[in-house]
Amino acid sequence: MMSRLWPFVLGSVALGLDAYVVAGLLPAIASSLSAREATVGLGVAAFTGSYAVAGPLLAGRAGQRSRRSLITALLVFTVANLATALSPTVWLFLGSRVAAGAAAGVYSPLSSAVAAELVGQDRRGRALALVLAGLAVGTVFGVPIGLALAQRWGWRAAILLIVAIGGTALAGITLRGGELPTIAASGAADRLRSIARPKNLLTVMVTLLTGCASLGLYTYLTVVLSAGSLASHQTMAIWVWGLGGAVGALGIGRFVDRCNPLRLSVVILAGLTCALIGMTLGQVPGIVVVSLFVWGLCGWASLAPQQHVLLQTNPSDGATAVAANASANYLGSALGAVIGSLLVVAHATPAMLCGSAAAVAAAALLCQLARQRMNSQS
Secondary structure, three states: OHHHHHHHHHHHHHHHHHHHHHHHHHHHHHHHOOOOHHHHHHHHHHHHHHHHHHHHHHHHHHHHHHHHHHHHHHHHHHHHHHHHHOOOOHHHHHHHHHHHHHHHHHHHHHHHHHHHHHOOHHHHHHHHHHHHHHHHHHHHHHHHHHHHHHHHHOHHHHHHHHHHHHHHHHHHHHHOOOOOOOOOOOOHHHHHHHHHOHHHHHHHHHHHHHHHHHHHHHOOHHHHHHOOOOHHHHHHHHHHHHHHHHHHHHHHHHHHHHOOHHHHHHHHHHHHHHHHHHOOOOOOHHHHHHHHHHHHHHHHHOHHHHHHHHHHHOOOOHHHHHHHHHHHHHHHHHHHHHHHHHHHHOOOOHHHHHHHHHHHHHHHHHHHHHHHHHHHHO
């Protein structure tokens, strides 16, 4: 049954690649489109913003006809990226990023919810982790490959890689026989009330803070490494982080199925906080290498337990809750990048950057402990 999930995983790979590769292509895109880099940079915000809005608003209703909705979302996502690759002007580029982000906002939470329904209850955690691992693989391994393609054949080649992966996932879902499970959803007002429930709100807040700490700091990883003992081995260091992320994303599923996901999240966030504190000791190479691995592992392992809890807590509107949580992850990443930018402009040291991220991770841990306590009292 798990083998049936490959199109959903591949779609997530395309989303993970799309969300982060554009940031590395900004100078080349700006030069090609005769636009300012700051204007082209709005494409990253356009993708993230439309993702964050479209997911909670549309994913719940989309789950009523999940197969058609997944096909439509992937089709729009793939065509929008093709438009990005062929954009002759910056305005068409920005418009295509809005469309791609909205489609991704529907596809990502819906594919997770459908994957969880396709397998038995005892394998739900593994199914969620497998689909979410696609995001990690797209980010950790896809982005370097995309940037390498861009260096050789131009930035449009990197975007066409996203088109190829998205098109393959689209074909996989379209050609598989039979209907996909319907994901329960309520009316618009009920969906908003669902997100606003204290338990859901606290879970989403944990995800927001975790994304801010982990993915936000990752935006400035080269800055962090440049002044430390691994300054001349930055590529190796990034791959250590990526290897940890792959292990965390792919391995967390079995633990989610076997352990209490709320307690598991506490352990993960404690590990993330310790790893980010370890990153402040940039002059000690052994500690930095271990911290990079644990940071990647815990950062990418953190999302699956939260999604599992939301699906358990919201049986009548799981897609909306999962969509809000996925949006929080992206918004947290964007918020962390903005805060990091302000700190860099203020000439913060790498240790201060890592210490700030550790403080945010500690806040996420405290929120998670409060969420666990809330569950034990109910």
